[in-house]
Amino acid sequence: MAVLLLAEVNDGALSVDSTAKAVSAVKDLGEVHVLCCGASCRTAADTAATITGVAKVRCAEADLYGHRLAEPVAALVVSIAGDYDHIAAPATTDAKNILPRVAALLDVMILTDVSGIVDADTFERPVYAGNAVQTVKSKDAKKVLSIRTANFDAAGQDGSAEVETLSPAEDPGLSEWVEDKLAESDRPELTSAGIVVSGGRGIGSEENFELIEKLADKLGAAVGASRAAVDSGYAPNDWQVGQTGKVVAPDLYIAVGISGAIQHLAGMKDSKIIVAINKDEEAPIFQVADYGLVGDLFTVVPELTEKL
Amino acid sequence: MKILVPVKRVIDYNVKVRVKADGSGVDLANVKMSMNPFDEIAMEEAIRLKEKGAADEVVAVSIGVKQSQETLRTALAMGADRAILITAADDVHQDIEPLAVAKLLKAVIDDEQPGLVLCGKQAIDNDMNATGQMLSALLGWSQAMYANKIDIEGDHAVVSREVDGGLQTIKVKMPAIVSADLRLNEPRYASLPNIMKAKKKPLDEKTPADYGVDVAPRLDIVKTTEPPERAAGEMVGSVDELVSKLKEKGVV
Ligand SMILES: Cc1cc2nc3c(=O)[nH]c(=O)nc-3n(C[C@H](O)[C@H](O)[C@H](O)COP(=O)(O)OP(=O)(O)OC[C@H]3O[C@@H](n4cnc5c(N)ncnc54)[C@H](O)[C@@H]3O)c2cc1C
Numbered sequence: 001m002a003v004l005l006l007a008e009v010n011d012g013a014l015s016v017d018s019t020a021k022a023v024s025a026v027k028d029l030g031e032v033h034v035l036c037c038g039a040s041c042r043t044a045a046d047t048a049a050t051i052t053g054v055a056k057v058r059c060a061e062a063d064l065y066g067h068r069l070a071e072p073v074a075a076l077v078v079s080i081a082g083d084y085d086h087i088a089a090p091a092t093t094d095a096k097n098i099l100p101r102v103a104a105l106l107d108v109m110i111l112t113d114v115s116g117i118v119d120a121d122t123f124e125r126p127v128y129a130g131n132a133v134q135t136v137k138s139k140d141a142k143k144v145l146s147i148r149t150a151n152f153d154a155a156g157q158d159g160s161a162e163v164e165t166l167s168p169a170e171d172p173g174l175s176e177w178v179e180d181k182l183a184e185s186d187r188p189e190l191t192s193a194g195i196v197v198s199g200g201r202g203i204g205s206e207e208n209f210e211l212i213e214k215l216a217d218k219l220g221a222a223v224g225a226s227r228a229a230v231d232s233g234y235a236p237n238d239w240q241v242g243q244t245g246k247v248v249a250p251d252l253y254i255a256v257g258i259s260g261a262i263q264h265l266a267g268m269k270d271s272k273i274i275v276a277i278n279k280d281e282e283a284p285i286f287q288v289a290d291y292g293l294v295g296d297l298f299t300v301v302p303e304l305t306e307k308l
Numbered sequence: 309m310k311i312l313v314p315v316k317r318v319i320d321y322n323v324k325v326r327v328k329a330d331g332s333g334v335d336l337a338n339v340k341m342s343m344n345p346f347d348e349i350a351m352e353e354a355i356r357l358k359e360k361g362a363a364d365e366v367v368a369v370s371i372g373v374k375q376s377q378e379t380l381r382t383a384l385a386m387g388a389d390r391a392i393l394i395t396a397a398d399d400v401h402q403d404i405e406p407l408a409v410a411k412l413l414k415a416v417i418d419d420e421q422p423g424l425v426l427c428g429k430q431a432i433d434n435d436m437n438a439t440g441q442m443l444s445a446l447l448g449w450s451q452a453m454y455a456n457k458i459d460i461e462g463d464h465a466v467v468s469r470e471v472d473g474g475l476q477t478i479k480v481k482m483p484a485i486v487s488a489d490l491r492l493n494e495p496r497y498a499s500l501p502n503i504m505k506a507k508k509k510p511l512d513e514k515t516p517a518d519y520g521v522d523v524a525p526r527l528d529i530v531k532t533t534e535p536p537e538r539a540a541g542e543m544v545g546s547v548d549e550l551v552s553k554l555k556e557k558g559v560v
């Protein structure tokens with residue numbers, strides 16, 4: 001049977017990178033149908049139709065879906081769940097909010113943050129902040145899974161799937177959207193960037209974080225942060241990398257003034273090359289770094305920015 | 309209003325996890341266990357709501373081995389009024405899945421009729437991030453996950469949520485399930501007198517059979533392995549050396 005993939009659509013635009021990576025993760029499980037929903041999502045659906053390996057796009061447009069509230073989106077997914085053995089989505093905060101609700105409505109367990117698919121019933125997922133990997137076999141009739149996209153390559157974009165209009169499901173009427181406070185940025189998105197420069201508590205202040213931003217801009221990189229940097233108000237919450245923040249796996253990750261707590265490593269240790277800059281040679285971050293430089297970030301980072 | 313707070317006993321977040329060599333799981337014998345950090349935050353929020361007069365009773369619930377009693381005593385020492393322990397496993401290595409936990413919590417809620425459930429965003433052992441969402445589905449209640457601010461306004465709650473792009477505020481109908489993110493508050497430490505007092509607070513003991521819930525797992529754990537090791541790196545002596553290494557690798 002086919003696989004239903006819930007796409008990430010924000011303000012009518014498809015998150016192409018996460019959707020394309022999720023498509024390549026699930027394509028061996030069956031024919032892939034992508035579900036797009038939103039207040040308007042025609043453009044997103046048309047984009048999804050170009051992703052290689054997508055057989056069909058189902059597009060549900062209604063104001064109800066404008067802000068990806070969990071209750072109405074879960075009801076929509078459940079309304080068409082009968083057609084599918086697998087229901088999947090990239091593991092964004094939206095999908096993590098919605099999919100367990102879908103699973104419970106279907107009386108099945110949820111498989112969250114799947115990092116590897118062994119066969120139709122068997123999946124790998126990290127546990128204990130990535131310190132262990134579990135292989136689990138589901139006994140449920142339907143599998144509902146969120147996919148850790150950093151572990152998969154994006155599918156191409158030379159497809160031309162049909163786009164079908166789907167009628168909205170019932171509105172459970174439980175919650176309303178009030179407002180979004182989303183960071184505007186010209187930088188690449190953290191979870192899909194090729195290079196990430198992250199700062200930690202060592203940066204010392206919000207103003208000093210500019211050092212990190214300058215280095216990132218020089219490299220065309222996204223900016224990340226440790227929880228300590230976010231908690232101290234040096235960086236916004238959506239920059240947090242780690243067990244409970246974002247998971248990234250760029251070609252190059254530069255950690256500046258970050259000690260390397262397991263909760264931080266959980267979000268970045270699959271990066272291809274890791275550079276650590278820290279004044280403490282004992283900092284655990286050096287144990288995962290390909291290149292470590294012991295030094296004061298306030299001299300090292302400006303010099304690095306200039307020399308790159 | 310009554311607030312229910314589910315708290316899970318997990319490996320302490322400072323403990324380095326060791327995967328057993330035979331692939332059968334993670335070694336949990338004789339390691340330090342604590343209340344899941346997110347649940348401390350949820351508990352703190354519940355107590356603050358009570359202190360503000362928005363709630364009149366806080367009930368902590370834990371599901372797992374009988375030692376989860378200690379976690380509940382911590383919750384009582386923080387300020388919960390009473391606790392319910394559902395003993396659903398006799399081996400610490402046996403984790404009760406979110407779907408089963410949600411079914412048990414639903415049964416407790418059917419009895420207790422709370423106006424709000426405040427749970428943690430994620431248990432740091434299984435890293436599921438699922439129980440609250442599943443519970444709200446089973447109850448047909450609204451959900452507001454990953455909260456960093458909660459305002460109760462009559463029969464609604466206005467919740468600011470941490471999402472990928474920043475923050476989203478939603479307004480949910482009560483009763484609701486809200487999950488706590490890291491920045492909701494900073495949990496208090498229990499004072500010694502409160503720890504003593506907690507010993508006398510009521511703690512009810514139940515089993516899944518009392519609620520007629522089947523906790524058999526839906527997922528078989530085939531094996532548990534170490535994540536792939538990273539190859540040893542090298543220390544560089546200067547910025548120039550770093551730059552030339554990165555250029556050699558072709559990443560800058
Ligand atoms: C439930 C839970 C979930 C968590 N989730 C996350 C998560 O998702 N992500 C996350 O990052 N953390 C998370 N944490 C927090 C984590 O445990 C650490 O506290 C945090 O990662 C530490 O951040 P840090 O490395 O910036 O700060 P610190 O550990 O304080 O390290 C600062 C580093 O900066 C260095 N430094 C200071 N000054 C300079 C200088 N001038 N030049 C060079 N180096 C300097 C110091 O040597 C030190 O190594 C979580 C914790 C819990 C309990």
Ligand SMILES: Nc1ncnc2c1ncn2[C@@H]1O[C@H](COP(=O)(O)O)[C@@H](O)[C@H]1O
Nearest residue numbers: 314315371427428430431436437438439
């Ligand atoms: N066994 C349990 N006992 C009590 N609460 C639990 C249990 N499992 C999960 N929870 C609650 O659900 C939240 C999310 O857990 P999880 O879905 O397992 O990541 C936790 O932070 C707890 O508040």
